[in-house]
Amino acid sequence: MANPVVSIIQSNLPEKWQEILSDLITDPKELLQILQLDPDTRPYSLAALKQFPLKAPRPYVDRIAKANWDDPLLRQIWPAVEEENNLQGFTSNPLEEDLFNPVPGLLHKYQGRVLLTAAPHCAIHCRYCFRRHFDYQTNSPSRAQWDAAFAYIGSDPGIEEVILSGGDPLAISDRQFSWLLGQLAQIPQLTTVRIHSRLPIVIPQRITTELLRCLAETRLKVVMVVHCNHSQELDRVVTHSFSMLTEHGVKLFNQSVILKDVNNSAQDLIQLSKALFAHDVLPYYLHMPDQVAGTGHFYVKDREARQLMKAMHAALPGYLVPHLVREIPGELGKTRLA
Numbered sequence: 001m002a003n004p005v006v007s008i009i010q011s012n013l014p015e016k017w018q019e020i021l022s023d024l025i026t027d028p029k030e031l032l033q034i035l036q037l038d039p040d041t042r043p044y045s046l047a048a049l050k051q052f053p054l055k056a057p058r059p060y061v062d063r064i065a066k067a068n069w070d071d072p073l074l075r076q077i078w079p080a081v082e083e084e085n086n087l088q089g090f091t092s093n094p095l096e097e098d099l100f101n102p103v104p105g106l107l108h109k110y111q112g113r114v115l116l117t118a119a120p121h122c123a124i125h126c127r128y129c130f131r132r133h134f135d136y137q138t139n140s141p142s143r144a145q146w147d148a149a150f151a152y153i154g155s156d157p158g159i160e161e162v163i164l165s166g167g168d169p170l171a172i173s174d175r176q177f178s179w180l181l182g183q184l185a186q187i188p189q190l191t192t193v194r195i196h197s198r199l200p201i202v203i204p205q206r207i208t209t210e211l212l213r214c215l216a217e218t219r220l221k222v223v224m225v226v227h228c229n230h231s232q233e234l235d236r237v238v239t240h241s242f243s244m245l246t247e248h249g250v251k252l253f254n255q256s257v258i259l260k261d262v263n264n265s266a267q268d269l270i271q272l273s274k275a276l277f278a279h280d281v282l283p284y285y286l287h288m289p290d291q292v293a294g295t296g297h298f299y300v301k302d303r304e305a306r307q308l309m310k311a312m313h314a315a316l317p318g319y320l321v322p323h324l325v326r327e328i329p330g331e332l333g334k335t336r337l338a
């Protein structure tokens with residue numbers, strides 16, 4: 001029998017994932033020390049760090065190989081000097097999202113679905129992030145301001161799906177998440193909530209019993225799109241979190257970004273699709289990188305991306321081939337390249 005006094009005390013302790021979140025690696029020197037890399041062999045950009053600080057959860061760093069500058073996970077978090085390159089066509093707001101921002105925290109670009117920026121921050125800073133210049137200050141509404149977003153959704157009977165994005169929507173507490181889901185479930189015409197999150201990959205401990213309970217209990221259909229770019233990101237804790245989500249009725253998909261020297265190899269992309277499917281996750285989108293300032297060193301040309309798709313088609317069943325897409329401002333949905 002659990003001692004009731006002890007369990008009350010324990011319920012006031014931060015969850016394990018929150019402890020991990022409050023102990024992120026933010027100092028490049030510490031990161032290099034853990035990875036047994038010599039800081040003198042590769043400089044990093046102070047300007048890049050200032051614009052978008054280093055943030056890396058320890059369970060993610062555990063999956064990076066030691067003493068390898070070319071590790072595909074390290075490259076995703078390393079503030080490289082190349083971020084300072086000013087490349088033509090790369091801007092801070094390539095998606096022109098502010099044009100589709102009718103109330104704080106809500107983007108309405110495509111018919112039938114709206115996107116809510118449910119959290120103003122992420123558990124990791126991915127250097128290729130298309131939202132690295134996003135104004136989260138004006139897009140992280142308080143509870144009262146959420147009412148405007150709910151009213152907007154409620155007033156448009158055509159909206160059937162709400163996409164929780166961010167930042168990372170799972171960076172908020174279970175209590176806040178459950179409140180948000182409860183509010184959405186009260187909007188009668190909504191059928192589906194979709195969660196776009198990198199947390200199941202970078203801090204799989206985030207998939208708590210409480211979160212699973214609220215996902216299982218909502219009347220809404222729950223879709224989760226995890227953001228995994230490389231099969232090396234999948235370890236046993238991650239795949240266990242996938243199993244738990246599936247067991248609680250969550251439909252799992254994956255979205256990757258095609259990134260130079262991270263996953264722009266047919267072999268890696270094929271391996272990723274197979275590894276995900278082994279744990280009941282279906283590939284959804286393979287995104288062309290957006291032309292965001294500071295991310296040019298990740299850019300992959302259309303021709304190369306199409307060739308990679310061809311190799312995937314040749315090697316995989318159709319259901320394991322993601323859609324190669326790009327976001328073009330003003331289009332009615334993502335634009336398919338292949």
Ligand SMILES: *Cc1c(COP(=O)(O)O)cnc(C)c1O
Nearest residue numbers: 107109110113114115163333334
């Ligand atoms: C990508 C995106 C969606 C979802 O598009 P799907 O093709 O349904 O995945 C919805 N709203 C916004 C603002 C988006 O950027």
Ligand code: SF4
Nearest residue numbers: 122124125126129198
């Ligand atoms: S988790 Fe997504 S939104 Fe957050 S930094 Fe990474 S790419 Fe950007």
